[in-house]
Amino acid sequence: xxxxxxxxxxxxxxRTEDGIFAAVDGVDFxxxxxxxxxxxxxxxxxxxxxxLSILGLxxxxxxxxxxxxxxxxxxxxxxxxxxxxxxxRGADISMIFQEPMTSLNPVFTIGxxxxxxxxxxxxxxxAAARARAVELxxxxxxxxxxxRLSEYPHQLSGGMxxxxxxxxxxxxxxxxxxxxxxxxxxxxxxQAQILDLLRRLQAELGMAVIIIxxxxxxxxxxxxxxxxMYAGKVVEHATVExxxxxxxxPYTEGLLASLPVLDEDQNxxxxxxxxxxxxxxxxxxxxxxxxxxxxxxxxLAGEPALxxxxxxxxxxxxxxxxxLPGG
Numbered sequence: 001x002x003x004x005x006x007x008x009x010x011x012x013x014x015r016t017e018d019g020i021f022a023a024v025d026g027v028d029f030x031x032x033x034x035x036x037x038x039x040x041x042x043x044x045x046x047x048x049x050x051x052l053s054i055l056g057l058x059x060x061x062x063x064x065x066x067x068x069x070x071x072x073x074x075x076x077x078x079x080x081x082x083x084x085x086x087x088x089r090g091a092d093i094s095m096i097f098q099e100p101m102t103s104l105n106p107v108f109t110i111g112x113x114x115x116x117x118x119x120x121x122x123x124x125x126x127a128a129a130r131a132r133a134v135e136l137x138x139x140x141x142x143x144x145x146x147x148r149l150s151e152y153p154h155q156l157s158g159g160m161x162x163x164x165x166x167x168x169x170x171x172x173x174x175x176x177x178x179x180x181x182x183x184x185x186x187x188x189x190x191q192a193q194i195l196d197l198l199r200r201l202q203a204e205l206g207m208a209v210i211i212i213x214x215x216x217x218x219x220x221x222x223x224x225x226x227x228x229m230y231a232g233k234v235v236e237h238a239t240v241e242x243x244x245x246x247x248x249x250p251y252t253e254g255l256l257a258s259l260p261v262l263d264e265d266q267n268x269x270x271x272x273x274x275x276x277x278x279x280x281x282x283x284x285x286x287x288x289x290x291x292x293x294x295x296x297x298x299x300l301a302g303e304p305a306l307x308x309x310x311x312x313x314x315x316x317x318x319x320x321x322x323x324l325p326g327g
Contacts, residue, residue: 003030003071004208005054005176010068012046012053015061021279022066023049025232028306033175036202036209038223038240040216040255044276046232047212048098051178054210055095056085072176091121094169095178096162103165104153110137110164111149114171121172136167141197159190163197170201177202180212195221216255220244228252231276231287238312248314250292286316294318 012024024046031037039047052058053065056077070077072093077085089095097103105113114133115126124132130149137145140163153161162182169177179198183191199222202209211222219226219240226243228236228251236249247253254272274291277283283290285300292299298317306315 002032004033004035004073005031006069006071007050007054008069008071010050010053010070011066012049012058012063013066014063018280022232023063023279024053027068027229027232027234029227029234029237031176031208031210033208034206035225036211036223038219038226039210039212039229040214040219040226041229042214042276044231045229047214047229048180050229051095051180051210051212054178055089055093056080056082057089057095087121090117090169090174091172092174093176093178094172094174095180096165096169096182098181098184104161106153109150109152110156114149114164114168117168117171132171133167136171137164139170139201140164140167141193142167158186159193162186162190162194166194166197166201170205173205174207176208176210178210178212181214182211183218198222216244216259228255231282232279233287233315234306234313235288235315236313237306238314242312248309248312248319249288249316250294250318251288254291 007027007029010024010027011022013020013022027046027050029037039050041047049058054070054077058065065078068078072088077088080088111130111133114136115129118124118129118132119126133149134145137148142148142160142163148156153164156164182198183194186194195218198209198211211218213219223240226238226240227234228243228249230251236243236247236252238248243252244256247256251272257270258272272291277287277290283300285302286292286295286304289295289299304315304317304320306313307320309319
């Protein structure tokens with residue numbers, strides 16, 4: 001199956017007073033039409049920057065895509081002019097951001113914001129766009145959709161605002177939807193409703209989805225394949241079934257062990273010791289080695305490459321051939 005999206009050797013850098021650092025460093029993956037891919041990792045792993053790089057939304061300055069290719073239907077998005085990229089955003093590729101209250105404009109009604117998106121990409125009248133807006137609000141499960149068009153974001157609950165963001169993202173029937181932590185700011189019940197909604201819409205509309213999250217439980221429910229990122233790097237890439245049945249990378253193993261379980265013998269959650277390293281003070285060799293229970297001297301000798309093992313990709317020397325220094 002030909003890829004809808006291909007990301008090759010993506011490196012996104014930011015310039016700060018302390019120097020230049022890479023938030024995303026050499027990321028590769030492909031996504032087929034209609035497929036759901038999960039990108040998972042802790043804060044600071046580079047998940048959101050990867051999505052913003054795909055959409056050309058890295059603020060410049062201080063950021064820039066320093067290297068790589070982002071091919072969408074064979075066309076390199078990094079080579080498009082800003083005017084061409086604006087035509088892609090919202091029409092072919094849409095994004096749901098983490099916090100809808102900061103993404104929606106507080107001084108415009110819900111209807112105005114949906115209508116504006118539709119008319120930017122399609123040559124339709126205001127009346128036709130408003131009719132489409134009502135259909136979209138109904139599609140995402142908002143009651144009394146016609147009346148909601150005249151309301152402002154602050155008049156809606158968090159769950160309703162997120163549904164509005166989904167409606168806007170779907171307004172031009174995109175081929176790819178990027179969902180960046182779409183349930184983070186919501187309570188557990190509303191989270192489940194939003195995930196159910198996204199799963200239903202993906203199946204009905206047949207669009208490809210990249211869901212970005214720190215929660216492996218969300219990946220298990222929604223995605224077919226998963227990429228695990230750590231400190232700007234992909235450390236494991238596998239199907240969701242493979243990832244949960246037998247994680248190969250110690251970081252993936254730690255993420256899975258930290259999931260809550262209904263077990264009387266385990267009252268406390270298991271945590272991965274330490275924190276994601278500063279991009280200005282990366283450890284030698286494997287970036288996860290200071291937090292890894294399996295770390296050995298060879299892990300510090302060089303950064304492990306992402307290698308194919310058992311039909312999947314992993315960046316860990318425990319699963320690769322290596323020689324000890326001087327061996």
